[in-house]
Amino acid sequence: MEDGSEFSAVPIRDDQLVAWPRVAAVAAMVGFSLPTFLTGLEIFSGLSPVNALWALFWGSMIVVTVGAIMGYIGASARMSSYLLVRVAFGDKGAALVNIAFAVSLMGWFGLNINLFMDTVGRLASELWGLEIAPVVLAILASTCMTLTTLVGFKAINWLSSLLVPVLIVVTVLFARSAFSNKSWGDLMAMDVPARAVGDNAMSIGDGISLIVGAVIIGAIILPDITRFIRNKSGAIYTAILCYLVVQMLVTGAAGMAGASSGVFESYFDAEGVTRTDVILKLMLDVNLGIGAFIIIIAGSWVLNSLNLYSTVLSTKATFPKLNTKWLTIALGAVGVIAALMNILGAFATFLWYLSIIFIPVAGVLVIDRLLLRPEAYNLETLADNNTLNTTAFASWAIGAAFAILADRGMVPTATGIGAMDALLLSAVLYIILSKALPRKTS
16 A cells, blocks of 8 residues: 555555454544544533433434445445545536535544644643644644655554554543443433523434534545455444444543533533533543543544545545645645634534535435446446436435425424435435436436
8 A cells, every 4th residue: 555556546456455453443543533522522511411322322323324334335346435426426426526525524624633733732731831832733733644644544544553442541531530420320310401401402303413413424435444444344343333332432421521520511601611621621630631632642643644535535536637645735734724714613513514415425325336326336437437427416415405404494304313314315316316317417
């Protein structure tokens, strides 16, 4: 993989394949990240612990299903998610979808650097009295992540394998903190936080959508790393480990630690207090100290290297003649700019729109690969591809638009969960349109 061929717009070679646990280590690192802890706080600050756990379970079930299927498709075809999108949507349709993916991943990249520079800066001040300029931290973080991405999957994999055991210990400390103040029975008996009543009330469906939005892009682009798995079934094991084990445990541990500590009632919405303040307070409350730095640096480093890696893949799939090295460096610089724009304040809204806009892509792609055109997912199709699969593109657009309208109360919702509405409608619509109409391209 050192030759850079993993970034090219062709399926990977057999000599690049590895055992599934190596890939699972990379996927699991997504769960050990600040956005995961932050999502846990968001869910448990708006729902009672019982309802938050139900939202976490059903949200994780949706994501693991999507991730297992998408990961299996990637491992079968040996293609990145962006090459799969090219087959399903045609080259012109894929260009629009992949650019949208790249923009959203850059948003994630910026959000993670934003979290990194804010939290590291505050920790340095709290623990050692050091004042570090945010822009310095942003540039330092982006440089490390960009260099890792330039090396490719091998570097991301090595870093993940090294850090996963450390972050497991940190998660255990969070879980222990949750039960140091209250027993399991006391936690489950807690009511909805006072901050989450009236206009701020959150439904279980809202919580599920938040969980799905937090990780759905990772599930949809899971082929980017599962294409390296030697045995296809390993892609399913990878999705289960990442989304049904690690993601649930980390999100639940952070949320219950927050509920047990009382930060939602006394601290979460205090004037001038940010979400990173809450994370920082919890980390210091459980006496992490240096461990807090490890969480932030390790989690952000691997997750953002993976975000940048996938952004390069999406851009290269659309513009294959671009130089990989300079493209990676340029995107890393764009990530710093995105971080300094401070999109963290709109975190929940950002996650919701991600789930609505991108999950229909999976609906269309899964139906196309497993039901309608399984034989099309090969190198020959990429060499002589349709310009635009209008049926696929229309199904994606209508599915996303319907989910947004349903959330606004303008049309009735089928499931009460925007992401599920988008997924099911796009899949069903694609089947109907593909059967009723001749395959139209332009």
